[in-house]
Amino acid sequence: MNHIYKHRPQFNSVKLFNEWIILFIITVVLFLASCTAKPDQMAAAAPPPVLPVTTVSTGEQETFVDYPAAIQGTTDVEIRPQISGTIDRILVNEGQLVSKGQLLLQISELPFKAQLNNAKAALQAAQSAVLNAQLEVDKLTPLVQSKVVSDFQLKTAKTTYQIALANVEQAKANVNSAQINLGYTQIKAPSSGYIGRLPKKQGSLVSPSDPEALTQLSDVNQVYAYFSLAETDFINFNAKYEGNSVADRIKHLPAVSLVLADQSVYPVKGKIDMINGQFDKTTGSITLRAVFANSKGLLRSGNTGKIRLGLSHDNTMLIPQSATVEMQDKIFVFAVGKDNKVNKVAIAIDGKSGTNYLIKDGLKSGDQIVLSGLDKLQDGQLIQPDKKGEKIAQLISKN
Template sequence: MKVTYLLLASFLYGCSENQASQPAQPAPLQALPVVQIRAGSATTYQDYPASIEGTVNVEIRPQVSGTLDRVFVDEGALVRVGEPLFKINDAPYRERLNTARASLHAAQGALANAQLEVTKLTPLVQNKVIADFQLKAAQAARQIASASIEQAQAEVAAAQINLGYTLIKAPVGGYLGRLPKKPGSLVTPTDAVALTNLSDVHEVHVYFALGETDFIRFKAQYAGNTLAEKIKQLPAVELVLPDGSTYARPGRIDLLDGQFDKNTGTITVRASFRNPDGLLRSGNTGKVRLGLAFANAVAVPQIATLEMQDKVFVFLVGDSNKVSKQPIVIAGKSGPNYLVQNGLKAGNRIVYSGFDHLHEGEVIQPTKPAATPDNPLVKN
């Protein structure tokens, strides 16, 4: 029995000695997909909140006071320029016109009488029957009568104008707003609420704001010595409606404000869109989608980035396949990719996916991605 135990102990000791003498096997390298970055042309799109207004927005207000007799239109109706909208009771204004005409006729009679007096006195003065003082007085009376006619004619014209104001017509073609005043209401030019609003929306103006950085980029990107010349080079813009759909007709940027808003640090930009079907109305909101072209952009798939504490990183693969976490600065988005402003250059290799448990300085085994992003700036 003692011999048997000795033999068994010798066997176990020999096995443990052989295992200790064998070198430890290195851990297998992590196989991860890697893509190489290259530069090329790309366009990034930025959405800016916007407000929509018709080319003409008019408050319809009475220019004379009176009782509203008739309303010829309905709320939301499409009206033509010159179409009657409201009728104010015109009886008082007709009587004022009649009074002004009567005053004119009286002034005309006074002038005729003064002229007769001058005609009568002229030969008497010439024959020295009477002194010229009486003739001069008659001529002065004639001049006063002539001025009275001019005054009466002005009063007639003013009465005609006020009478015309009792019929309120559309100054432009467009769509009407609400009609808060009903027939029988007393209306005056100083009313706090207008009779209605009228918007000409055959074309609409869409206003949005550009920040200083975007504005500087805009000026540097397009050819031209002046802003007017640069505006002519701008591509068409899109209007994104509140439901996420895109308005069918493209628009053009045609105006930039003369100065920045010192409170917001933005400048107002206007884009115009044709609206023949009246689908857009004043007061609508949306977003203007503005494209900015980059001639030599470096694109990175968004899936290959990692966001931490408001910063964006990629895992850069070195010559020895050692990875390092590299911060990048994003200039914008183009499809499924970020456009990189700083941090990467063409030819760099980055880990495409599977880096959840990857550590700084770790060596990997690069592989080809199973699916390449549909972007010409990225290749394996």
């Protein structure tokens, strides 16, 4: 009995320990179950995100393509001397607007006046020689008829007379040449325009063989903007506008804009008036020319800019670039289904218009797409569409 009594407390403590172990395990299991249940309950309780949505529709859209352009005046010429001489006077300033025929520079006239006087004197001498030759012919003619002198003398006199006439014509030509050279001492503007730099100064010796011109004159009342199209662009250009010939097609071309170096748009529209007859073999491009009115003189020869061509697209869709995501060289949008779940859809781009994409394939009229918040979306996620996106899309498309 004593033996049994001594071991009874040990039996109770083991049983109690086992019960505590079982209770601990149950507590841990319940705790873990509650922890795993909370996120599911929170996820079920969280509402779907509210995102702006717009409906895609087809219509006529216009895109713009910019091409680098070089600007020149309609008259852009170098002013060079036609004779050698010393500049006597400079009658204009650099950058001055001059009129056609206005005197620009005066070369010293003295040596050319002397040449003209010599030529006139030689002409008078030649004319006197004609008179003498004519007198000789008149004197010998009746003597030959009377057979007083031989016919040979009369023929010689007539030949001398013809030579004297030729000398008169040569003397007249020398007078004209001297008069022309004297006129070249006055260098006049061949057209209206702006004067460039004047590197030569009063007293400088000038010559037609000088490597540097006296100045440059640019008529910029109208300016030409030259730009080039690559072969593929030119093929698309021809296919876009109707016409049976180049001249006929030019008539149907829309007005073009000129984007200046500061990215501002020149306020006057231009017109394409020339397409080159052949491609440049070295660049594989063809040159076109647009003409712009420039009555205020805002443009000068040598300016640069960009010609902006507008291309119209019928039955096309326009969406903001901000409503797209790019992954692995592909562009996607999130289309909204009838159950308000989004699907990632790949689209094909036909071009750009400002900050918008023209859609070639992947969407159809009536489809709804998400405008923003794309970085947090997943394929198949449920959203709550916000129709305010329609107004947002309209504002973006206008910009």
